[in-house]
Amino acid sequence: MLPLEHLGLAVVDGLVNGSVMAFIALGLAIVFGIMNVVNLTHGELYMLGAMISWLMVQAALPYASALVAAPLLVGGLAVAINMFILQRFGHEPGQTVLATFGLLLILQQLGLAILGPAPRSISPPFNPIIEFSGFSYSGFKLFAGLFSLMACLLVWLGVERSRIGPLLRAAQENRLMAESLGIDTSKVFLIGFALAGSLVGFAGALTSPFRQIHFLMGFDALAVSFVVVVLGGVGRIGGTIAAGVGLGLLESLAALFLAPTVARVLTLTLALIYVVARRLGSIRGVWRY
Numbered sequence: 001m002l003p004l005e006h007l008g009l010a011v012v013d014g015l016v017n018g019s020v021m022a023f024i025a026l027g028l029a030i031v032f033g034i035m036n037v038v039n040l041t042h043g044e045l046y047m048l049g050a051m052i053s054w055l056m057v058q059a060a061l062p063y064a065s066a067l068v069a070a071p072l073l074v075g076g077l078a079v080a081i082n083m084f085i086l087q088r089f090g091h092e093p094g095q096t097v098l099a100t101f102g103l104l105l106i107l108q109q110l111g112l113a114i115l116g117p118a119p120r121s122i123s124p125p126f127n128p129i130i131e132f133s134g135f136s137y138s139g140f141k142l143f144a145g146l147f148s149l150m151a152c153l154l155v156w157l158g159v160e161r162s163r164i165g166p167l168l169r170a171a172q173e174n175r176l177m178a179e180s181l182g183i184d185t186s187k188v189f190l191i192g193f194a195l196a197g198s199l200v201g202f203a204g205a206l207t208s209p210f211r212q213i214h215f216l217m218g219f220d221a222l223a224v225s226f227v228v229v230v231l232g233g234v235g236r237i238g239g240t241i242a243a244g245v246g247l248g249l250l251e252s253l254a255a256l257f258l259a260p261t262v263a264r265v266l267t268l269t270l271a272l273i274y275v276v277a278r279r280l281g282s283i284r285g286v287w288r289y
Helices: 004-034 042-058 063-089 093-115 139-161 164-173 175-180 185-210 217-232 237-254 260-283
Strands: 129-131 136-138
Touching: 004 042, 004 136, 004 139, 004 164, 004 185, 004 217, 004 237, 042 063, 042 093, 042 185, 042 217, 063 093, 063 185, 093 217, 129 139, 136 139, 139 164, 139 185, 139 237, 164 175, 164 185, 175 185, 217 237, 217 260, 237 260
Parallel strands: none
Antiparallel strands: 129 136
C-alpha cells in the first residue's frame, strides 16, 4: 500500500502539471479548435517563450521582464506568421500544414543556434517550500500551476462571454457571409493569432524556471497540446482545461507505479483510445462527440 504522503504529492503535482498543460494547449485550442487552422509551430512558439526568458535572465534582467517580453514578442511573431504566410494560402489545411512544418524546422534551428545542443535552465525568482500534511512542494511551481489555472478560466470566460468567440467562429465557418455582414475577418484572424501566440509565449516564460530549456522542447508541447485539445472536444475551451488537468492528474498517479516516461506514454495512449472510442460512439449514435 502506498504511503499517504506519496499519494498526496502525486495529486498536488498532477493538478499543477495538468493546469500548466492546459495553459500551454490554450493557444492551440483557439487557433485549431475554434479557427480550424492547423499551426504546427505552436510548440516552437512555446520554446521561444522559454528561450526569451533564459536570454533575459542571462542578460541580468529581472525574470518578471520576461513575463512581459515573451508574450509580446511571441504574439507578434504569431501575427506575422498569419499575415505573411498562412493568410496568403487562405488558411487552406494542406498548404498550412506544409508551411507551418517548414517554419517549425526553421525555428528549431534558430533555437539550436542560440541555445546550443545542451539543455539550459534558470533559477526560480522565488521558491518557498510549501508544507502540506506529510510532504512539501515547490512554492514557485505551485504558483505557476495556480496562475495557469486562473488564466485558463479567464480566457474561457472571455471567449465565451464576449464577442471574440462568436467572431472567431463566424470568420472560420463562413468567411464570405461574415464579411457580407460587415465583419473584418482579417482583423478577427489577427486577434486570434495574437491571443494564441501571446498565451503560449507567456506559458513558455512561466514554466522556464522548472523545465529544461532546449531547442527540441516544442515537440512534446505540440504533441500534448493536440491530444489535450482533441480530448477536450475541438472548439471547447472549457473541455481543453478539463482535459489538461485530467491528463496531468492521471499521469502523476500512474507515475506512482511506473517510470515517468512509461506513465506519459500510457496516459497519452489511453487518451487517444478514448478519443477514438468516443468518435466511433458518435458515429454509431451511442454518444455525441
